[in-house]
């Protein structure tokens with residue numbers, strides 16, 4: 075038997091790298107997968123909240139109110155939307171998600187007084203009915219784009235990019251394009267479908283301004299218009315979205331998920347949510363637009379703590395996508411044999427692109443969808459949102475805030491030098507903010 | 514203001530949004546369904562989002578997105594049109610009496626767009642069911658990712674026609690500078706001549722269908738090519 079001490083692994087060629095090179099040699103094409111980045115990057119986990127002490131006093135948990143409501147779209151829209159909680163559900167397409175998952179999200183969001191968002195592929199009647207407040211995405215592909223849906227939406231989100239693939243277009247593999255999805259997208263069934271990465275009728279911020287103006291004219295200036303960008307050059311993108319006339323800017327960090335994208339894109343393009351929030355807030359402050367143009371942050375938000383930290387950095391609300399799927403059962407240790415059939419296991423699955431989701435979230439297969447009855451999915455999602463809100467309020471009260479938007483950068487410190495530099499809050503136990511104070 | 518059986522709006526004095534409020538209030542069966550817009554002076558999104566059968570004539574040049582997302586209305590632009598004329602239109606008819614800038618009829622899902630002059634680049638980009646008839650020539654990358662519908666070009670086509678094409682059909686009478694990825698010339702059979710004849714008749718553009726060539730998707734990009742070298 076080989077002496078295990080004689081086996082020395084390579085840091086440059088660990089097993090997963092060897093496997094990927096050999097997979098590429100076999101197949102001759104890049105790996106396409108779902109979910110978000112898997113590498114470790116600086117995140118909200120690297121920040122800590124400073125609870126009240128002698129210098130500040132906290133609020134009592136049950137007696138003193140801690141408001142969570144936010145208004146989005148107060149800049150130009152005649153009908154801004156009021157969210158009872160600052161946690162919204164991000165755009166996920168019908169096609170990527172099954173109809174049960176879409177209905178579950180809509181029902182839960184409505185119960186909690188927040189919004190859901192359509193996705194690439196258009197709006198379905200089911201999600202319109204399930205969601206009291208529905209944001210309609212205008213994407214480069216314009217699949218299913220319909221002025222009637224623009225008019226029946228509560229807000230409109232012009233998607234320039236997403237965190238999982240800033241600069242990339244959409245993908246939906248043929249196995250997920252059934253008859254209904256194909257019809258909604260005006261495409262043949264069963265093809266591996268690529269969506270455009272640029273909008274077909276505008277390029278650049280000046281055109282975007284005109285596009286936003288057109289949408290406002292079509293919808294009578296009623297609805298808030300968001301601009302969503304994948305986090306890269308966030309400071310400039312935020313400023314340009316404001317200049318183009320957005321009511322709200324959605325910044326999606328690189329942890330943001332996807333239903334199907336090249337792995338090389340997911341892991342190597344974009345910046346983490348943490349520095350992106352700071353850059354967006356600074357851009358808004360420079361333009362005197364902070365809190366006037368709302369900032370919605372997404373990409374790796376999982377808990378009330380993440381929400382509290384994003385708000386403390388200056389966001390007005392957050393958006394969750396992958397975490398919502400996890401709440402619905404994604405990667406739950408059940409149906410082990412179905413995970414195995416996909417060549418994976420619970421906790422490791424990123425196989426949304428296959429359409430064979432073991433828990434019935436990202437599938438169009440009626441048998442698999444039965445595993446997620448919408449009533450059950452709705453309750454799971456509502457409970458998850460409720461828990462996050464309770465956590466958020468707990469932290470805000472501990473910092474002495476009667477409204478969650480009163481959280482501020484001074485309520486936080488960083489655990490690592492990287493996070494201190496990115497968030498521009500001091501390293502814990504010091505007054506050191508890298509890049510400031512003459513350091 | 515009402516003149517000669519139509520209602521006239523003068524964009525020199527009136528706000529576009531108030532003109533739209535009036536046009537968007539038109540319903541099926543209304544008596545007053547004839548409008549004229551004067552002095553558009555290159556304004557953007559003129560007559561966008563119309564949603565009922567009506568006739569709108571625009572006297573002058575328009576900017577971006579004229580007639581954007583049109584449903585059911587007949588719009589005549591008595592001038593030149595900026596980018597994205599008739600973008601994502603669903604039905605109805607838009608006629609540009611002059612030339613059109615880039616991305617004309619982009620993502621259009623139905624109805625007909627007629628450009629009597631030339632169209633610039635990306636004419637019919639991502640079209641999803643619209644029929645576009647161009648009396649003159651079109652620029653490069655026209656019908657890029659065209660999914661459904663027909664693009665008829667009575668003049669010439671620029672480089673990379675029909676790049677990454679899905680199921681839209683293209684007819685060109687003149688020369689084609691080059692075909693884009695996955696776009697090929699296809700046989701012009703009698704049924705295609707019939708289709709083209711119908712399109713030309715609807716558009717009011719006079720041309721002999723037999724002089725056109727047909728282009729469509731080779732469908733080679735429809736599925737990712739995955740080898741299986743390790744199985745050898």
Ligand code: SF4
Nearest residue numbers: 404405423425426431
């Ligand atoms: S469990 Fe389903 S939703 Fe989760 S990663 Fe796997 S396929 Fe995607």
